[in-house]
Amino acid sequence: MGDGGVALVELAGAGKSYGGVRALRAVDLTVRAGEVHALLGENGAGKSTLLKILSGEVTAGEGAIRIGGEAVRIAHPADARRAGIAMIHQELDLVPALSVAENVFLGREPHTRAGTVDRRRMLAQTREVLERSGVDLDPRTPVERLRTGEQQLVTIAKALSLHARILLMDEPTSALSPREVERLFTVIDQLRADGVAIVYVSHRMDEIGRVADRATVLRNGEVVAEFSAAELTAARAAEAMVGRPVHLMFRAASGADGDEVLRVSDLVVRPRTGRREPDGISLTVRAGEIVGVAGLLGAGRTELLETLYGASGSKVIGGRIFFRGKEFRPRSPRSSLRAGMAFVPEDRRIAGLALDHSVVANTVLSIVDRLARFGLVPGRRERAVAEGETRRLGVKHSSLTDPVGALSGGNQQKVVLGRALLTEPALLLLDEPTRGVDVGAKAEIYRLLGEAARAGVGVLLASSEPAELVGVCDRVVVVRGGRSVHELDTASAGEAELLAASMGDVR
Ligand SMILES: Nc1ncnc2c1ncn2[C@@H]1O[C@H](COP(=O)(O)OP(=O)(O)OP(=O)(O)O)[C@@H](O)[C@H]1O
Ligand SMILES: [Mg+2]
Known part of the structure; x- marks a missing residue:
């Protein structure tokens, strides 16, 4: 912890563009062994992109990565796994039809000597990792039967089961209530004591104060501030994120x-x-x-x-x-x-949004009937409505015709809410x-x-x-x-x- 730990992750000059959108620019970040390093920033600031560069899901346009002092090239998730990096994703990435155990061991199932999948070992090891994280779930339950919060606990258990030395957590607690959050923090304290380096992304400011040793703040893809735990207050962090007092x-x-x-x-x-x-x-x-x-x-x-x-x-x-x-x-x-009635569901990906469809289509989805009834040309009218609504909600997007899936998580949430309000x-x-x-x-x-x-x-x-x-x-x-x-x-x-x-x- 603190300045004494070994630098496990060193990122220098990292940059990334998606098409014409600059998501990250010249980012330096050092995370030490036994440190929980919070990554803060507004929706769309580039936090997930930064984590995905380290997990090999996104290829950086620029920059160099050193892990444990050695230069590495992370071009693929397998490279990250080899370097001891595991990630808990912001959007749950489980296979709904598979069981908890099958999800935890997806792609690395243990085998019996006969060459078949060793289900007994899989169940036993899943039970063990669930228990370690204080999760009371039957490993045989299909994931689709679980609530969002429970699914989140499964993704956490999955990442823990990899015994990574670098753990990237992208909003791991967004669907958890206080008791589960406290349990996760107990696990994090243990990992920290074991010398694991953790990068922790969250919008819940009270958590940052509880769990982080250090924090880096991103704004529009650039590092704008760094705080030690002692310097970190919710008000300071928020001001750095937004660029003015909040x-x-x-x-x-x-x-x-x-x-x-x-x-x-x-x-x-x-x-x-x-x-x-x-x-x-x-x-x-x-x-x-x-x-x-x-x-x-x-x-x-x-x-x-x-x-x-x-x-x-x-x-x-x-x-x-x-x-x-x-x-x-x-x-x-x-x-x-x-x-x-209007309803904003818990999991925007399942019940809320058509990710492949445009921001316009998603925003006006629930009122297209009404728009059509007034005999208006849907295309232009839809666009105008969506434009007004996204402006009112402060949705950050590069174009209204972009698929909603390309927006950052928080901005997707604003689209869902805006659509519900539009139905009056x-x-x-x-x-x-x-x-x-x-x-x-x-x-x-x-x-x-x-x-x-x-x-x-x-x-x-x-x-x-x-x-x-x-x-x-x-x-x-x-x-x-x-x-x-x-x-x-x-x-x-x-x-x-x-x-x-x-x-x-x-x-
Ligand atoms: N697949 C993609 N295609 C195009 N643009 C993308 C894609 N993924 C992210 N972006 C853009 O890159 C920028 C950074 O997004 P990122 O998801 O890293 O933000 P974030 O800090 O994680 O935000 P949030 O707090 O909402 O999760 C945003 O402007 C976003 O719209
Ligand atoms: Mg994100």
Whole structure:
């Protein structure tokens, strides 16, 4: 740790362009053995690109890499593996149909003497690595049955199983709730003690303070600041990232007293394996109100929102839902959308975005019907709408006709949110809407939510970040084991109460 460690990774003058877009320019970075080096920057600053240069997924245009003092050429992921480098990706990269164990050992399955895949050894070793990271999952479960947060834990376990001496972590905690984050940090502390060099990317500033020994800040692909742990504060880091002082501001609770938009009473959904379906959830959302849904990973937050939106094919077997004063039966996303709901799902790649399609197409996806109905030429009109919306949200892109997949993660998230707001919903259902979003953009998203609420939209916001729930919501409903067990008024309760209630320390 500190300046005493051996320089394991040395990057000098690294640069990269994608077509005409300059993603990185003349970046120097040194990471020592036993050091957790945070890499910070706004969405699109070049963090993932830098990691991918080290993992061999992207070839640097310029620059030199030394690993353990020796010059190496990393032109392919296999080169990186040989150099002892493993990466946890920002976007989950598991094969859905394969089991947890098959994913962990994909491409390097152990074999029996007879030459077949040694399943027993694979299962045993997977169990071991899951246990080491404190993950309670059956290695035989197909990955597609797991929630996003659980999948994230599997990718972490997979990277750990490689016993790398250099570990690149690209937003490893974006889908994890506080308890899982704390477990990961315990593992990181152990790795640090073992002399592993870790590059850690996260937009959660509280984590950086907890885990990082040093931090490098990128802005527009260039290094603009470096901090030691002692110098690092959230405000300083944010200012370096954005280039001006940032107000880490949340919206004050509104105490809205509009009509009830949503009433859920004793909602029970038929149980299915691998999901924590609602099993006694009651809550209300008024027009103009932002209501939070808190709970640990696996508490059933996502399942609640998916059920309300009709997105999960789940079957309501008990309780009632009232939407805009009338009894409501969720049938399909399409009919919910038509009724006046909008949904921003947790995993933008699966339910949110068509990655190969343009920014324009993705932005206007949910309102094309309406645009067409007014007899407008879709092409021009779509473009204008998308242009206005991306500007309002501050989406950073080089061209509206670029595929959404070429945008940085946080910018993809803004496109999904913008599209939901465009439908002018009465109720906005949000599942981790600021996942992977930078500090500046987060403040921007909170501002937009406040604006929507003031315009009378009811918002139901599921989040694993206590600071976000307490700072943004009027009230927070705590879900545990599929039940709503507690409700907090954020005017009087803070993060500590929220955490206690999520973990079950409060009745
Ligand atoms: N495959 C690609 N094709 C074209 N441009 C790309 C591609 N990948 C990244 N870019 C561009 O390179 C720049 C840096 O992107 P990068 O993904 O490294 O940002 P980031 O710092 O990881 O952002 P985030 O916090 O949103 O994940 C962005 O302008 C992005 O649009
Ligand atoms: Mg990234």
